[in-house]
Amino acid sequence: MLSAFTDLSVASARRTLLPRAGRVAVTQDPGLGGGNVWRTALAHSRDPDATLVVADPPISGIDGAPRAEFGIAALCALADAWSSWYLAQGVRPRDRVALYLEDSFEEHAHLAALAQIGAIAVVVNGRLPGEVALGLMRRAGTVGLYTDAAHLARLGGGEKELPSLRWAFTRSEAGDLSGAVLPDRARYRHSDSDPIFLCHSSGTTGDPKLVIWTHGQGTAGPAFRLSTQPEPDDSLLLCAAPLSHGAAIAVTFFALLAGLPMVALADRSAAGLSRAAARYRPTTVFAFNHVLAELALSDADPEDFDSVRDWVNVGDSAHEVHMRRLVRLGHRDVGGERVPGSMFHDILGSSELGWAALRRTTTADMPSAPRHLGRPVPAMKVAVLREDGSLAGPDEVGMLGVRGDSVTTGYWNDSDTTHRSRLAGYFLSGDLVRRTARNEYFHVDRIVDAIPTAGGTGHSVLMEDTVLLALPEVADCAVVAGDDAGATVPVAVVRLRDGDPASGPDGDLDTGPDAGPDTGPAAGLLGRANSALVAIGQPPLAALEIAVTDDDLPVGATGKVLKRRLREKYRDLAAHLATAPHAAAAGHVRPWGQVVETLRHLAEDVLDAEPGQVSMADGFHTDLQMDSLQKIELVTRVERAFAVRFEAEEAAGIEALADVLDLLTRRGLVAAAPAGGA
Secondary structure: OOOOOOHHHOHHHOOOOOOHHHHHHHHOOOOOOHHHHHHHHHHHOOOOOOOOEEEEEEEEOOOOOEEEEEOHHHHHHHHHHHHHHHHHOOOOOOOEEEEEOOOOOHHHHHHHHHHOOOOEEEEEOOOOOHHHHHHHHHHHOOOEEEEOHHHHHHHOOHHHHOOOOOEEEEHHHHOOOOOOOOOHHHOOOOOOOOEEEEEEOOOOOOOOOEEEEEHHHHOHHHHHHHHHOOOOOOOOEEEOOOOOOHHHHHHHHHHHHHOOOEEEEOOOOHHHHHHHHHHHOOOEEEEEHHHHHHHHOOOOOHHHHOOOOEEEEEOOOOOHHHHHHHOOOOEEEEOOEEEEOOEEEEEEOOOOOOOOOEEEEEOOOOOOOOOEEEEEOOOOEEEEEOOOOOEOOOOOOEEEEEEOOOOOOOEOOOHHHHHHOEEOOEEEEEEEEEEOOOOOEEEEEEHHHOEEEOOEEEOHHHHHHHHHHHOOOEEEEEEEEEEEOOEEEEEEEEEEOOOOHHHOHHHOOOOOOOOOOOOOHHHHHHHHHHHHHHHOOOOOOOEEEEOOOHHHOOEOOOOOEOHHHHHHHOOOHHHHHHOOOOEEEOOOOEOHHHHHHHHHHHHHHHHOOOOOOOOOOOEOOOOOOOOHHHHHHHHHHHHHHHOOOOOHHHHHOOOEHHHHHHHHHHOOOEOOOOOOOO
């Protein structure tokens, strides 16, 4: 639900943004750190009582009543009241306290309250299942739990089995905090290495990991931004990233220190984002890829987003097709003049990096560049590494390594993962990338998601971008590894845009028990997708399935697709396809020798030649005197035999059976040739 607050929708009401000199003064404050961001922001504020943050939905104020708008003075008073309450519960420095709540700005108030008394908040995404949340609390050794009634019920009493937990409270049980006082002696004096909170990774590749944020590291990114990139006076940030995520915490640190007015939005649906943009008139929208993708595919009213100058995508890099739609909205300033079309800033970051490592800016008039990550942010040192830690050469695919003051020190209670994530002094982000000679970086894949096929390695994110660009009726796509009779093959799951004709009459697919294998939409999509993939040198899909339910394209707490669950689903591809009514399969991988013999037999049959008279290298016209009609007949028979369809340009370029073998191999239909095979 949107609050009724309206002042910040008027640019003249935005009067808290610090001038350049004020920003520099913040960065030079010797006490600056993640443990005291709110108090530092108060000390440097232009107007401590002017509205700086709008919580949407409202959160409980000191008296327990809902409150939406806060100046920095009011925020600090709220944090002090909660600090006093936590001290009364026996919380002391270094104690871990879990926050497991419905996503809202309330998490930030408690993080600040705990940090300033030296305790460590364990910020758990409220969308995590109860058993996963309990696992994080157990690993952190939490002494307390602050939650709400719904999330406490989700735990099912499991919190009582946590060996370190001493108490659990909800807001209603905390009561009225009015009159609470935090004495100065209770404020903790942090060193740079002191932990201030634990957030967690998305869990898309396994169990979520607890990421350590320290006092010095927590403000390294915001301090860099403060000193380098001032915003226009009318700026307003709409934060639509999960408020429990490290990215949202970091950008909130920056906004408070800079005096940048912000709206902390919990309803991140396309409709919720549209309503918030129309209500508050933001200049910058900060969100995860899946949120911006949903908005891009909706019928957004351009007037709702007329105020937007900048889109900032964090976490996974954005798909080209989605960012191209969004930059048509809003406006930007060019040479002092307002022109239609906004800017899209694609940021590669993560909970572990603490700030952006790579940044790319796109406008509508720039050429398309799928998977382009841009160049390193000056605050970071970025490298492409081989497995031995040496630097990869230009355009050589390697592991992305990052160094910087904002990078995490490691994972809580997990030294093995901490040390495995380091190589040659760099933190390994888990991404495969390549760097051009011009120092431009391109995303190739996540390391765990690369697909080693007989026809070469498939890079899932590149394949997904290609499918989305080739199939405009597809709203979302995931490509994962499947197992087809022992062979690793790529499989795609696609979600169609609402009401698209490809989904059948009235936009609905038949999901009844008598629905047979899909020979219509899925097969057509598969053929077009494979043509596009082959054209860029990626292996073709072995199968494509249309997602009908949410379980067909599962996502985690942060909205990322859970590819590990899809890999489990396609672990026996043939068995799955036998009962999948909305899937289509390409031909199966065949032994090299079998394919060669089949091609020779087909050619000999077309030419009415004796067995053994046709070799793979024989030219159709020069050696075999094959006429055009016979070639057409041969190509048609090959397509039928291998369940493929060649593009006209491909068919025209076939001059020998060796050319046919090459096309089939590129489609992933032929196993590797034996040593010395010809």
